[in-house]
Amino acid sequence: MESNETSNSILNFENSKANFIEGYSSMLTFQPVVPIQKHSISTTSTVPLYEKLKNWNIQGIEHQNLRTEIFKVLGNKQLFYSDLDASKEQQRLNTLKQLQSLLSEIFGKDLIHISDIKDDPSKILALIDCLSQFDDSSLLTKLVVNNYLFGAAVYNLGTERHHKLLPEIECGKLLGCFAMTELGHGSNVRSLETTATYDPKTDEFIMNTPVRTATKWWIGNAAHAVVASVFARLILDGKDHEVHCFLVPLRKRNGIDLLPGVKIGDVGPKFGLNGVDNGWIQFDQVRIPSSSLLDKFGSVTNGVYSSPISNPSRRFANILAQMITGRISISFGTIRSFKTALVIATRYALKRLQFGPSTNGPEIPIMEYPTHQLEIMPMIATTYAYDAIKLYLARRFMERQDENEIHVLASGLKAVLSHYITVSILELRRMCGGHGYSSNSKLHRLLSSVDVGRTFEGDNTLLLQQVAKDLLTQFKKEYTSNKFTGTLKYLSKNTSLLLSGLNPYTTNRRDESHLLSFQFLLDSMEFRSSKLLIQSAQLVSKNYNKTKNSFIAWNQSLETLLHLARAHTETMIISRFIESINNEKDAETKKILTKLCQLYGLYRIRMDFEFYRNSNYLKKGKARAIIKLIQELCADLAQNAALLVKGFGNEESLIDSPLGLEDGDLYDNICKRVGLFSDKNYPEPILKSKL
Amino acid sequence: MESNETSNSILNFENSKANFIEGYSSMLTFQPVVPIQKHSISTTSTVPLYEKLKNWNIQGIEHQNLRTEIFKVLGNKQLFYSDLDASKEQQRLNTLKQLQSLLSEIFGKDLIHISDIKDDPSKILALIDCLSQFDDSSLLTKLVVNNYLFGAAVYNLGTERHHKLLPEIECGKLLGCFAMTELGHGSNVRSLETTATYDPKTDEFIMNTPVRTATKWWIGNAAHAVVASVFARLILDGKDHEVHCFLVPLRKRNGIDLLPGVKIGDVGPKFGLNGVDNGWIQFDQVRIPSSSLLDKFGSVTNGVYSSPISNPSRRFANILAQMITGRISISFGTIRSFKTALVIATRYALKRLQFGPSTNGPEIPIMEYPTHQLEIMPMIATTYAYDAIKLYLARRFMERQDENEIHVLASGLKAVLSHYITVSILELRRMCGGHGYSSNSKLHRLLSSVDVGRTFEGDNTLLLQQVAKDLLTQFKKEYTSNKFTGTLKYLSKNTSLLLSGLNPYTTNRRDESHLLSFQFLLDSMEFRSSKLLIQSAQLVSKNYNKTKNSFIAWNQSLETLLHLARAHTETMIISRFIESINNEKDAETKKILTKLCQLYGLYRIRMDFEFYRNSNYLKKGKARAIIKLIQELCADLAQNAALLVKGFGNEESLIDSPLGLEDGDLYDNICKRVGLFSDKNYPEPILKSKL
Ligand SMILES: Cc1cc2nc3c(=O)[nH]c(=O)nc-3n(C[C@H](O)[C@H](O)[C@H](O)COP(=O)(O)OP(=O)(O)OC[C@H]3O[C@@H](n4cnc5c(N)ncnc54)[C@H](O)[C@@H]3O)c2cc1C
Ligand SMILES: Cc1cc2nc3c(=O)[nH]c(=O)nc-3n(C[C@H](O)[C@H](O)[C@H](O)COP(=O)(O)OP(=O)(O)OC[C@H]3O[C@@H](n4cnc5c(N)ncnc54)[C@H](O)[C@@H]3O)c2cc1C
Structure with a gap:
């Protein structure tokens, strides 16, 4: 997993002085939108109805090749299995390994890219459709956090200089997290309290957690991320330009040692998704280069703030809309x-x-x-x-x-x-x-x-x-104008009904x-x-x-x-x-x-x-x-x-529930699952644990 | 926890030949029903309203002394705590220890008895009301299984000869389980398949699991129980007398070694109640003395079956009603x-x-x-x-x-x-x-x-x-008769309305x-x-x-x-x-x-x-x-x-959620809970687990 190609950027990185300006812009070349693939099922009666339904429910997001490759990766039962007895730590480790494998096998092999957000979103939807069949969606969630929250922030909110990071992000070499929510603010993100204060002397931002409620909270991938896209108030010359997104290195490239001024901890076990490591993050006056600002909707040049959208409400709405x-x-x-x-x-x-017409029949x-x-x-x-x-x-x-x-x-x-x-x-x-x-x-x-x-x-x-x-x-x-168009077209039809x-x-x-x-x-x-x-x-x-x-x-x-x-x-x-x-x-x-x-x-x-x-x-x-x-x-x-x-087209090998297997006797499947055939008894530790 | 007084019965027990006939019947002496305690709150306005509501919502099931003693036991934080990171095995062990402590401190000290099912049920309700405040109710469930399913079966379905076991059951010296449900039958218990075939030669029943679907399933306490109340079809002279309940020893008194012919295993982790050990049980021609039949509603004397209720449907309904x-x-x-x-x-x-009238106000x-x-x-x-x-x-x-x-x-x-x-x-x-x-x-x-x-x-x-x-x-x-009484009284009032x-x-x-x-x-x-x-x-x-x-x-x-x-x-x-x-x-x-x-x-x-x-x-x-x-x-x-x-009267010390504490700052409480003050970072194993 160690990569030499990136050693240059690592260095910059760990100095918290990464220069994101250079980079290749090829990822940004917009390709024409892929035309919708037409419903491809045949209408001869030899195709069973469930097959037709299967095709119907993925028309336009088929990408059979991608699906096949994903299921191939998920088919590696050594790595991709659900261990219901695993501790939270073990689950997280498993999910991390699964993520690394998936990213390198799928994204690393050019089957899909983060830039498909614009180039061919239907691929992403096919990917989600496959991954959501595996286990409890911890893997899917961790992937979404890395590629479609963190990665998408870089792609959608950043500019060319940031996009050079995408290849490393998408294939799992540079794990990231998306640090928006804070202890005190979840829905009302416009009131986030983390600050990024511009220092004109060094052309840097100082990322800071000024009050406890500004602690980033719930951040998925926080245990493993090397870098974070952090939402913080951009303060310049004492003026609050409201919330913008910044790239902040968290750890050394080894993914373990925290950088100075960064504190990270676990928010603890959850109802579900325990394969995902959600953590809290605090910044103590962490300096990052001004180029770390993801500056598509607001930038600082020569110490002056400017934005293509002057109204701060609209600007922020635009930033959020990218997600x-x-x-x-x-x-x-x-x-x-x-x-x-x-x-x-x-x-x-x-x-x-259960039950029947006669008591013992x-x-x-x-x-x-x-x-x-x-x-x-x-x-x-x-x-x-x-x-x-x-x-x-x-x-x-x-x-x-x-x-x-x-x-x-x-x-x-x-x-x-x-x-x-x-x-x-x-x-x-x-x-x-x-x-x-x-x-x-x-x-x-x-x-x-x-x-x-x-x-x-x-x-x-x-x-x-x-x-x-x-x-x-x-x-x-x-x-x-009394002319309802678009989504509201239905109003025109109903006005007379509502009136008369x-x-x-x-x-x-x-x-x-x-x-x-x-x-x-x-x-x-x-x-x-x-x-x-x-x-x-x-x-x-x-x-x-x-x-x-x-x-x-x-x-x-x-x-x-x-x-x-x-x-x-x-x-x-x-x-x-x-x-x-x-x-x-x-x-x-x-x-x-x-x-x-x-x-x-x-x-x-x-x-x-x-x-x-x-x-x-x-x-x-x-x-x-x-x-x-x-x-x-x-x-x-x-x-x-x-x-x-059956028409839902679930991958049968991923159903993973003895109640839902298509084949086999129900009770056989249940007994196998609890190990009743293996003559396994209550494991020794329990038996011996008698007071 | 070892007891000498019972060594005698242990011996019989492990020979599967326990003689339940002798015993003291004192537990059966019905005491007059305790009159309902009257709503005792004062009406002076000095009592805060929430206090009045607290009293209102437990009127008749106050039993303040019992409550105090239970909360005292639960107050032992060494034993009674919720460990959200504990493995299933650890949770079960914790719950077992908690149960033992509670039974010996509360039941063992004469504060309440299984016989209160008839003597003073309000005590049981007070007990439940207290215990359900602790953790996730695993302890409560394990207690209900032991005392109010297994214990109640002995008490309600058994006769004097069985009641002598009650003192040992209720104080946790004799752990039991309630084995009704089978792999194939849950709701339709009248169709259970486990058989108890009478052998006139030895005056014994032979308990057997003839088919896999007859495997007892979901049995709470199966990992620790020494004895089970097993529901099985009573077969005598080739005639099926339908389902009755039998006491079947499962393990030696050490609570570990299974008796010959008994197989027990775990049904696995669950959505919740993971402190409760639910298991499966199979019997391979296990012989038990005829006195093991809990014979209140059906008995075998000199090889002849008799019952106070001749209609099998009604008899079985009566058996179930006891639960x-x-x-x-x-x-x-x-x-x-x-x-x-x-x-x-x-x-x-x-x-x-969250949110307010103005964006930054x-x-x-x-x-x-x-x-x-x-x-x-x-x-x-x-x-x-x-x-x-x-x-x-x-x-x-x-x-x-x-x-x-x-x-x-x-x-x-x-x-x-x-x-x-x-x-x-x-x-x-x-x-x-x-x-x-x-x-x-x-x-x-x-x-x-x-x-x-x-x-x-x-x-x-x-x-x-x-x-x-x-x-x-x-x-x-x-x-x-056109005279609706009891619960149906309301019909009389409404007939005219429905007609006219x-x-x-x-x-x-x-x-x-x-x-x-x-x-x-x-x-x-x-x-x-x-x-x-x-x-x-x-x-x-x-x-x-x-x-x-x-x-x-x-x-x-x-x-x-x-x-x-x-x-x-x-x-x-x-x-x-x-x-x-x-x-x-x-x-x-x-x-x-x-x-x-x-x-x-x-x-x-x-x-x-x-x-x-x-x-x-x-x-x-x-x-x-x-x-x-x-x-x-x-x-x-x-x-x-x-x-x-507040009027619900929950014991504040058992709320156990930083979101629900009455005192203190919300965020203080949350941070304390995740250890944010303790400078605890992601634990080493996770950090080191990077690929
Ligand atoms: C498992 C998990 C993973 C997460 N991962 C990440 C992550 O990786 N990165 C990240 O930045 N965040 C993450 N989050 C945080 C998530 O985005 C927030 O939880 C979410 O935005 C909701 O905010 P909140 O929890 O603060 O709820 P709040 O905003 O506090 O809302 C609480 C309640 O108040 C109600 N409410 C609030 N305002 C109003 C209103 N105006 N009108 C009516 N009702 C209102 C809400 O409906 C809700 O019922 C994660 C959360 C979870 C649980
Ligand atoms: C955590 C746990 C602990 C337990 N502990 C014990 C224990 O200690 N001892 C013990 O003996 N058992 C125990 N049980 C078993 C429990 O009593 C059964 O699960 C319960 O009786 C329901 O039976 P079942 O699960 O077989 O459901 P079924 O009877 O198979 O029902 C399945 C579904 O079919 C529906 N259904 C069935 N029949 C009909 C009908 N006639 N009309 C309409 N719908 C119908 C039901 O509503 C239900 O939705 C435990 C179960 C659990 C989950």
């Missing part, structure tokens, strides 16, 4: 974790028998109980809906035509997905009974890794507020052809978003008029604003799901996706009957008919449960 | 875990500042955000509601007048509480942001220990079905005096239970007429049946909460409890708007008024959040 790859990774990884959990719970439910699979179907089938349907929007997001991300749309969608999706998936996996645990409570089931490991997705890369409550704020801004802008009132015939209509039509599903969602958008605008302005304080007025409206953000995101999901089904050429695929979409749509409507009933959009008979249809769709789709989860 | 103490313990322990989580999240929310506590209040305040209100029903259950449990009522209530409560509490703690984790994700917060440890409460001691879905079944049976019985239809004036009424009245809250709940009960009866019979198969008919009705069971349980909760507030003498206490009850009631109604709106019980204006009142009540009660959680 979107991390957020999108969470959504993609979380969806895959959900798929894994669903594969496990579904296969278990098909193999586990044969028993039935628990999947046959309607309670089970009513819980699990909407989850499966939702996963397909998420795949549709995921692929749309991937496409828009690649096209980069409307940064704002991507931002709103990525934020809303991350919040909506991570929440639903977290609470759902908790239920899947319960639905697998005691066997689900065993760590061997993998379920709680999936739970704990998706749960944190509600907090990091933007706390969900805050992300939803950003979505709402953006919608309101857009609304205000387009309101005067609902049609009593429609609010009562309960025939299947109506309720199961995509039109009804889409109309319902769009109506809700429209109504909530107008309500939100009215509410915020009413509250503002009352309080004359926009902070208070906003907060007083929070419940409605969050509702709006969720509703809008769900509207985006269903409209993309419908669009993608309409575009589907294969009849068999189209048929099953249609049912999944119907179930997803009706289920979402049911989950918000409060809104739909109180806004008179649905009369009670119609609401009841929806409930009945949901029951029927669940029972119907449950017949295909095995196929539907 | 109710365990189920009630779960509810009590879970409520206390919820309180701990709420103390932590509330205090954190009051101390954590002072920030506000996150508790001030309505989103926070709308989530946390209904949880706090619910806890008080749970306390009310908990105390009622305790009283009824002590009075033992209506076993059926207790059974229905205990089952419904366990299912309703454990579910709500589990999903709520997951949200509290999120609401504490990153700091909530740290193991130090204690939140995920609480989550994992309450989560399993949804599975063990009766899977929730099955418990709710039992409640529904019982309600339907009662309904059928009382329907003909709802009053449009009432369904529209939205004035506060109406919506906040206990009458409205109670009426709404009772109406729902009544309507669902009648619907369920109709649905089951309709489905039966269609299918002529009661298993299928029942299953087809499951969604409604579960809804009924939950609704009934919630009706019981609110009616006891109201009753207890009406009986409250202290004006200040009464005032705040009233608000909590209003919030609880309206919140529950809102959570089931689907029912209330679709049954026309609430018109939309009324539904909206309820939402507004909930917002107002949350904002109002949030002013008293600190007081309300």
Whole structure:
């Protein structure tokens, strides 16, 4: 792992005087966006349906070669295994080794680069999709921290002079961390307290932790990182230019010895992701060269500060917006974790028998109980809906035509997905009974890794507020022209409905052809978003008029604003799901996706009957008919449960749960896992530990 | 820990020929039920309100002396501490030592006995209430397994000859386990496969694991138990007399060496409760004396089987019903875990500042955000509601007048509480942001220990079905007489309403005096239970007429049946909460409890708007008024959040979370916990572990 090529920079580095100005700019050459790969499945009936579904759910992010190589690396069972009994320290060591191996085998071999953030984001999404299948996502998280937070900061916030570091970063030779959060500030990063004070005498910044709450906290990779991208207030001539990002060397290149003035410690064990070393970092007047400022959005030349964006709020928003790859990774990884959990719970439910028509006669699979179907089938349907929007997001991300749309969608999706998936996996645990409570089931490991997705890369409550704020801004802008475009197009359709009132015939209509039509599903969602958008605008302005304080007025409206953000995101999901089904050429695929979409749509409507009933959009008979249809769709789709989860396309060798293996007898698999065949008894230490 | 007094029985024991017939029956002397201790708080205003609330929420289960002694034992920090970095083996060893100490100090000193199951159950409830405050409830669980599953089996299912073991069991000299669940059967215990075949030649039973799925699974204490209460099919003369419970010695009295024919192993690490050793057990033709049969509900004398209950279904139901103490313990322990989580999240929310009216000005506590209040305040209100029903259950449990009522209530409560509490703690984790994700917060440890409460001691879905079944049976019985008594009293009130239809004036009424009245809250709940009960009866019979198969008919009705069971349980909760507030003498206490009850009631109604709106019980204006009142009540009660959680009466020294300490600076407490003051850096092994 030792490299000679970099010895030059090491030297500079350890003097804390690294000069980032020289470097090659080749990484920055923008390549044309790779055109979306078209759905490649054949429509002949010889391809099994699950294969078609597999292809459907990765269309545009296939990159088969990359996937194959990644799975090859993960196939090295000497290195890539999950040790449920390992100590936190051992887990971290394992993850570190796994990361090094993966980076050198995949990034080091030119299969993908950090610059694919712009060149070909679909590769990153394929990478995430594969890695999130391994173990509890500790490895994925550590990789995201290194390449898509730290590396992305260098790439997106830095300029050419910094980009020369990318090759070393991406192949694991230069491990880094992303030091934004502080003990006192997580969501409100604009109020971070770490300072980087410019010293004109030496043309350096002095990085400092002036108060304890400024201690960097939660920093992933802090135990191993050689360098950090540190967010700190840029102070120049006594003026606070607000938060910017700086590269700060932490350790000598051996990755062990801390540099002077740097203190690092562990924040301790966590609910999950214990393979990731999250630490705290303090700086005591650490000097770094002025070139360490990642200066795309603000620079200091000859002691003078300048920025292409003069408004500090907008500037900071821009800096944060660059970190979107991390957020999108969470959504993609979380969806895959959900798929894994669903594969496990579904296969278990098909193999586990409990109770039967007669006391001592044969028993039935628990999947046959309607309670089970009513819980699990909407989850499966939702996963397909998420795949549709995921692929749309991937496409828009690649096209980069409307940064704002991507931002709103990525934020809303991350919040909506991570929440639903977290609470759902908790239920899947319960639905697998005691066997689900065993760590061997993998379920709680999936739970704990998706749960944190509600907090990091933007706390969900805050992300939803950003979505709402953006919608309101857009609304205000387009309101005067009375022409709603882009994401708000649906408003035009609904204004007359909102003004003239609902049609009593429609609010009562309960025939299947109506309720199961995509039109009804889409109309319902769009109506809700429209109504909530107008309500939100009215509410915020009413509250503002009352309080004359926009902070208070906003907060007083929070419940409605969050509702709006969720509703809008769900509207985006269903409209993309419908669009993608309409575009589907294969009849068999189209048929099953249609049912999944119907179930997803009706289920979402049911989950918000409060809104739909109180806004008179649905009369009670119609609401009841929806409930009945949901029951029927669940029972119907449950017949295909095995196929539907196979259609997720999980790599079978990574399922790693005796409950979720496709092959073999359920109890054989469980017994093997606990070592019941090996005649292994309680290990000696326990037996001997009797008082 | 070695005891000489028992050497005699040890000998018999290890020969697997223990004679349980001799013994002292003194433990069986039923003492009169201890009268309920009256609410003892003074009503002078010098007692702070939180003190009054503390007293309120343990009225009837005070046992101050017992509590003091337990906290004294738990105060031994050498033994009673939580080591978050300990390996599974170390955790188990710690818990074992803690158990031994607790049993000998509390049970060994005559402060409480297993026989209090009948003599004074309120003592057990006080014990649970204290123990559930320590660490992650591993100790509590191990104690419940030993004393209230294994011990209770001996006490409730055995007869005098078995009771002589109780003194040794309860003080930890004879550790036992409760071996009911098998690899293949958890909920459907009537189909267990372990066999106990009577051998008339030797007057013994032969305990055997005939197939792999008959392996006992999940057995708590399996690593340390000397004896097990094993559920197995009693086979006599080739006839299967169904499942009975037997005492089977597993190990020599040293607690280490397994007896011949017994195999025991570990089922592995779990989501939580890793201080509890859950194992699997197999029997290979193990011979035990016929006296090992716990023979209260079925015995073999001179090779002939007899039972006081001839119907095998009823007999088995009776056997299972004896295990109710365990189920009630779960509810009590879970409520206390919820309180701990709420103390932590509330205090954190009051101390954590994030964002403020101006970008760089002072920030506000996150508790001030309505989103926070709308989530946390209904949880706090619910806890008080749970306390009310908990105390009622305790009283009824002590009075033992209506076993059926207790059974229905205990089952419904366990299912309703454990579910709500589990999903709520997951949200509290999120609401504490990153700091909530740290193991130090204690939140995920609480989550994992309450989560399993949804599975063990009766899977929730099955418990709710039992409640529904019982309600339907009662309904059928009382329907003909048209006189509904007991728990179904509410039906009489509602029959006319259900027949004649709802009053449009009432369904529209939205004035506060109406919506906040206990009458409205109670009426709404009772109406729902009544309507669902009648619907369920109709649905089951309709489905039966269609299918002529009661298993299928029942299953087809499951969604409604579960809804009924939950609704009934919630009706019981609110009616006891109201009753207890009406009986409250202290004006200040009464005032705040009233608000909590209003919030609880309206919140529950809102959570089931689907029912209330679709049954026309609430018109939309009324539904909206309820939402507004909930917002107002949350904002109002949030002013008293600190007081309300202090009123839970948690032992401060056991909170064990830097987020939830009453005293000290939040960040001081967090830093102390991660050792930031101690200049401790990443431990050497990690640093040195660089590749
Ligand atoms: C496992 C893990 C790894 C991490 N890795 C890194 C890393 O590598 N680098 C890094 O820089 N950071 C990292 N973080 C930190 C993470 O980014 C923060 O936890 C996250 O930004 C949330 O901030 P917070 O935890 O301070 O929550 P807070 O901002 O304190 O929020 C706490 C609660 O208050 C609520 N709240 C706050 N403000 C408002 C408001 N205005 N309106 C309504 N509600 C509000 C939130 O919704 C939340 O429920 C990590 C965190 C974890 C848990
Ligand atoms: C930590 C832990 C400790 C334990 N300790 C002990 C112990 O000491 N001794 C002991 O004997 N046991 C113990 N158990 C076992 C526990 O009692 C069982 O897990 C429990 O009874 C549930 O059974 P099961 O896990 O087999 O679930 P199953 O019965 O297999 O249920 C699985 C799923 O199917 C559903 N289902 C099953 N039947 C139906 C139906 N008719 N209708 C609708 N849905 C249905 C359930 O709701 C559940 O979601 C322990 C379990 C755990 C997790």
